[in-house]
Amino acid sequence: MSKYAFGVDIGGTTVKMGLFDTEGNVLDKWEIPTVKDNGGEKILPDVANSICAKMAEKKLTKEDVVGIGVGAPGAVDDHGTMVGGAVNLGWGVLNIPEEINKVINIPVKAANDANVAALGEMWQGGGKGHSNMVAVTLGTGVGGGIIVDGKILTGATGAGGEIGHIHIDDNETEVCGCKKKGCLEQYASATGIVRLAKRRLAKDEKASVLRSQEISAKTVFDAVKANDEVAIEIANQFGDYLGRGLAAVACVVNPEVFVIGGGVSKAGEILLSYVKPAFEKYVFTPCKGAEFALATLGNDAGIFGAAALILK
């Protein structure tokens, strides 16, 4: 009886890999370098060979393995084809299962890496026990992954869950990475928080520890924890923007839980204390019961979610 699955998370620098049992426990984790030469032609053979080596090491036969799940940085269709290629990897359009099956004949499923990470958080992370979830990644940008009835919502062009680009402020003068103005990402990402902080500090001369140090999402939330009044104002602004954005999301997909991850979420529970009240202020009452949780899998969310493509 098949008892194991592999989870593969292909990044621009390394490929993270994990061996899982069908209960969702990770039995082994390792990484291989992402070799991008010649249009990244070696990446998937390297993945397949690494899996073969791990199977030999663990004395697993093909019959022991249910399948291989893969998260990749780009839009992936239901057949595992990278429909727009993957610029970061040098890939043009290619079919991930086919490429892996040239080396080893085990069932393969593939999906977009951000969506796969969301699935991982639902399966074994901050969203465990739920099947309708929105993962919110607050990093350099604001990303999202939407899980409906336990399945990834991909959308027509793979842009399901791109919640960072919800238009949220008509008065914005600076341009977002997407070339529009006033996107949620301009306020709720790590760089967005820095922008909010600089604007607030420029407004007047009010004393703040932020005036004597480098400003980052981390220093802002550290200052909040130290009861710095200016930092608290900034956190309130951040919370208002994010709460309003997530309230809009809730009116659309009505999730059971929002799972907040990414670098900014390292601030911890205090972050949620600024987001939840704003969310509740703006959200449609029947959607108000949505829980808020922090992501717990960190950089492993991708391999967990990839395994979940097979095991869930």
Add this chain to the structure above:
Amino acid sequence: MSKYAFGVDIGGTTVKMGLFDTEGNVLDKWEIPTVKDNGGEKILPDVANSICAKMAEKKLTKEDVVGIGVGAPGAVDDHGTMVGGAVNLGWGVLNIPEEINKVINIPVKAANDANVAALGEMWQGGGKGHSNMVAVTLGTGVGGGIIVDGKILTGATGAGGEIGHIHIDDNETEVCGCKKKGCLEQYASATGIVRLAKRRLAKDEKASVLRSQEISAKTVFDAVKANDEVAIEIANQFGDYLGRGLAAVACVVNPEVFVIGGGVSKAGEILLSYVKPAFEKYVFTPCKGAEFALATLGNDAGIFGAAALILK
């Protein structure tokens, strides 16, 4: 071989019913009154008996019928239970398939009526050929129904697709039916358009045919068609609000198509010409390809969608 299905749309005044072949053609349509006495206890037996009568009339056996689909006004779970009852019908919590099966033993599936109507538009209406769709109903309020990969997105508490309550304007002073301020519904519904019109007309004395007639969504769009400048301003405002709301929706579920229905949509294609440019102004570029179409099934969307619960 089973060749037919029934679609049932339970409303507060009448129950609409249809007999469909498996190709999605409606072979017969009829209505029965909704008898709400004694907690609406007769409604589902009446439905079942009406189906039995129609089967006798058409000489159909149980073996000829794949199933009965039902749309009902309230939150319905995956087992066909009205989890919160249905105030409009006098119902408390009840299981629709069980009640119908007391009279006739044919498979029954049930879902929320607005979502079922969305499914109907996808199956045989304005969204035909698509499987990722957002139905937008512009009536007294603004409703929505979201279809992902051909299935209704219900959400955690049945509030999936309640897009009328996306917060869209911080400066609103009047209160929405949901008790918050600044919901999309306050601008893009039939009553919202009247509010926008009255506000615009009060702003100055500019000539408009709207000053000499009752103001409604219909008279506003009739005036737009007659090139009334004030009416065109109002339509632009309406379009900006709705376009901005739908752009937010697109960032979440990335649909292939928006299908616009409800009383306001009777204005026709001209309505879309005010919504699309605003949508494109605000939407995240990868979601920009979403098409806009008018709903085509009108009041029959419910019976079509109910049949689709069985036949899709």
